[in-house]
Amino acid sequence: MGVKQRSTTLSSAHHLLASPVFQLEVLNGASEPAPGLAIPPFVVSAGMEIRPRGVEVLQINIGKLCNQSCAHCHVDAGPDRKHEQMTQETMQLCLDFAIRNRITTIDITGGAPEMNVHFRWLVEACREAGIQVINRCNLTIIMSNPRFRDLPEFFARNKVHIISSLPHFSKTRTDHQRGDGVFEDSIAALKLLNQAGYGFGNPDYKLDLVYNPSGAFLPGSQHTLEKEFKAQLIRRFGVSFDHLFTITNLPVSRFLDYLLTSGNYTSYMEELYKAFNPSNLEGLMCRFTLSVGWDGFLYDCDFNQMLNLKSNVAHPHISTADAEELLNRQIVVNQHCYGCTAGAGSSCGGEISA
Ligand code: SF4
Ligand code: SF4
Incomplete structure (x- = not known):
């Protein structure tokens, strides 16, 4: 059976894997229960330093609080993560940085970002500044x-691009990974988004879905899955969406816990390594996205954020962020990066080589 929803976060369970240091030890073969896994360091396989090509997207993780606690969550988000929430002051610093550096897109993530009390303020402030919001x-x-039921209208008013996870078009497979009742509520929410104009090819009302595998394997073809999801969702539920993004589960946080406890860790890492595809290096999302944590620290991506691998600049914080220094940095990579380069590649926008 695949990866199953958790009842508590690693953090509240005081689990060893709640520690980024311990996760990195595991990934580098220095800690039980997976010592000495014989795959080369990612940087050796890459054969080059990974350098940014700019900051086109500022991805802001505004908090770890979530109404769900999905099995594969690399954020270790959940209802008990109440305290890690971005303040309005830090959001303002992000916005100032984006405006100063002509960043055209702010990508808001979490947790469930809508649970941050300043979420709507941030969306409206971005739109007033002419910045596209994901x-x-x-x-x-x-x-x-x-109190969240009017979100579809709020999103539509602000022309927010919505990207949502739906692991499968069947209730059993979705609920297994994301929790009981998630599938029915997801379909009901998709219907409300459709009613608000989302999901019919209008560039102002984009609704994309994310598929990630329900176990220790790589996703199938994005193109094929998109066709299948579109046909099934319209036929079974009358629901439309624009594109499907397939995302590989990276061995971080709760998915790393699943790999270790299910005995799949070694084979999964070997699969990622064997599927290493150098043509994905050019399109890695860390080369054009900068990630900000709830407390304002800077990272090269959301996965590095969860491993506490801060961006390689003197003061990696949004309050002192310097675009030129960031442009000249070397991106921090580690063994989890094999997840982004395997097969067709993986990023927050789906396959890299699609
Ligand atoms: S995967 Fe998304 S919805 Fe699920 S617990 Fe993590 S942040 Fe929440
Ligand atoms: S995990 Fe992050 S740093 Fe590593 S390759 Fe993927 S996007 Fe880049």
Whole structure:
């Protein structure tokens, strides 16, 4: 059976894997239970330093609080992560940086970003500044409480690009990974988004779905899965969406825990290594995206954020961020990066070589 929803976060369970240091020890074969895994360092396989080509997207993780606690979550988000929430002051610093550096897209993620009390302020402030907003919405948040029920209209008013996870078009497979009742609420939320104009090819109301595998294997073809999801969702539920992004599960946080406890860690890492595809190096998302944590620290991507691998600059914080220094930095890579280069590649926008 595949990866199954957790009842608590690693953090609240005081699990060893809640520590980024321990996760990195495991990934580098220095710690039980997976010592000495014989795959070369990622940087050796890459054969080059990974350098940015600019900051086109500022991805802001505004908090780890979430109404769900999905099995594969690399953020270790959940209902008990109440305290890690970005303040309005830090959001303002992000916005100032984006405006100063003509960044055209702010990609808001979490947790469930809508649970941050300053979420709507941030969206409206971005739009007033002419910045496009992506929101990574887990769908069920819309149905979780009446105070979130108007989110589809709010998104439409602000022309927010919605990207939402839906692991499968069947209830069993979705609920297994994301929790009981998630599938039904996701479909109900998708219907509300469709009613608000989302998912019909209008560039102002983009609704994309994310598929990630439900176990220790690479995703199938994005093109094929998109066709299958579109046909099944329209036929079974009358639901439309624009594109499907396939994302590889990276061995970080709760997915790393699943790999270790299920005995799949070694074979999965070997699979990622064997599927290493150098043509994905050019399109790695860390080369054009900068990631900001809830407390304002800077990272090369959301995965590095969860491993506490800060960007390689003197003061990696949004309050002192310097675009030129960031442009000249070397991106921090480690063994989890094999997840981004395997097969067709993986990024927050799906396959790299699609
Ligand atoms: S909805 Fe997203 S952030 Fe929340 S627990 Fe699931 S994967 Fe993590
Ligand atoms: S995990 Fe992050 S740093 Fe590593 S290759 Fe992927 S995007 Fe780049």
